[in-house]
Amino acid sequence: MFLILKKEFKKIVVDYFLKEYKAGKTPNPCIVCNKEIKFGVLLEKALSLGVDFIATGHYARKKEIGENSRSNSCKLAIFKAKDKEKDQSYFLWQLNQKQLKHILFPIGDYTRKEVEDLARKFKLPVLKAKKSVEICFVQKTISDFLKKYLKESPGKIVDKSGRVMGEHQGLWFYTIGQRKSIGLPGGPYYVLEKDLKRNFLIVTKNEKDLLKKELICKNVNWISGKAPKLPLKIKAKIRYRINSARAEIIRRFKNGFYFLKFEKPQKSITAGQSVVFYKGKEVLGGGIIVK
Numbered sequence: 001m002f003l004i005l006k007k008e009f010k011k012i013v014v015d016y017f018l019k020e021y022k023a024g025k026t027p028n029p030c031i032v033c034n035k036e037i038k039f040g041v042l043l044e045k046a047l048s049l050g051v052d053f054i055a056t057g058h059y060a061r062k063k064e065i066g067e068n069s070r071s072n073s074c075k076l077a078i079f080k081a082k083d084k085e086k087d088q089s090y091f092l093w094q095l096n097q098k099q100l101k102h103i104l105f106p107i108g109d110y111t112r113k114e115v116e117d118l119a120r121k122f123k124l125p126v127l128k129a130k131k132s133v134e135i136c137f138v139q140k141t142i143s144d145f146l147k148k149y150l151k152e153s154p155g156k157i158v159d160k161s162g163r164v165m166g167e168h169q170g171l172w173f174y175t176i177g178q179r180k181s182i183g184l185p186g187g188p189y190y191v192l193e194k195d196l197k198r199n200f201l202i203v204t205k206n207e208k209d210l211l212k213k214e215l216i217c218k219n220v221n222w223i224s225g226k227a228p229k230l231p232l233k234i235k236a237k238i239r240y241r242i243n244s245a246r247a248e249i250i251r252r253f254k255n256g257f258y259f260l261k262f263e264k265p266q267k268s269i270t271a272g273q274s275v276v277f278y279k280g281k282e283v284l285g286g287g288i289i290v291k
Contacts, residue, residue, distance in 0.1 A: 012036045024171050028272070043102060057107060076223075089283045176194075213266070218287055232249045
């Protein structure tokens with residue numbers, strides 16, 4: 001059986017992606033797709049048909065934790081995959097206990113090579129399939145995709161002191177830390193900040209200006225279903241393709257936002273991206289970076 005979810009995908013994932021970029025943020029559509037499409041619409045449909053579990057190709061592991069895994073007191077948790085290079089636990093921080101009860105990650109205990117060896121052994125056609133790309137609906141570059149849907153909105157490129165350096169074609173075509181395609185002579189320059197009110201793209205030649213030790217995040221989800229006591233020492237990732245870093249979640253504000261401080265400065269903390277909390281190999285949860 002096939003489910004065609006083009007309309008849902010366009011509305012929930014693609015439209016969200018464009019809306020966030022237009023607001024000056026850098027979203028991660030894969031995380032939204034996992035929560036709302038794969039483990040939202042698809043899972044709900046499967047359960048309505050009497051299906052007990054859905055299995056996905058994520059490199060991640062699910063385990064029962066607690067004093068007694070046979071009792072109702074245990075919780076389901078997400079852990080990093082065996083294959084450190086392919087681990088995709090970062091993308092699953094928005095899942096909850098209800099969803100995890102019906103999800104299987106069958107390749108989480110295998111490396112990519114082991115999975116391919118098994119595919120050859122059982123003569124599965126998946127080896128001929130194209131390797132997955134970073135964003136499935138972006139065929140070329142993000143910039144090319146955005147240009148199809150978002151109009152240009154020229155503004156000034158300035159340095160930290162406010163000195164005009166050049167002109168940009170729209171703040172949504174840039175992300176924090178970006179070095180390429182800024183179009184200024186005498187570089188390299190890095191995107192430091194986006195001033196939406198004045199439509200200014202603020203750049204710097206000093207890469208150290210991109211380093212920050214603190215962030216605020218929103219829409220925080222705790223996979224266990226229960227928020228821990230704060231402050232809490234953890235390891236956190238602010239992007240997929242980087243190592244986690246020692247940090248401490250200091251406090252929760254009245255508006256539900258959380259304040260987190262890293263032990264060492266992190267490069268290019270970017271609004272719209274996800275910050276994911278780890279305790280060892282376990283994913284505790286995460287949130288969306290505000291600033």
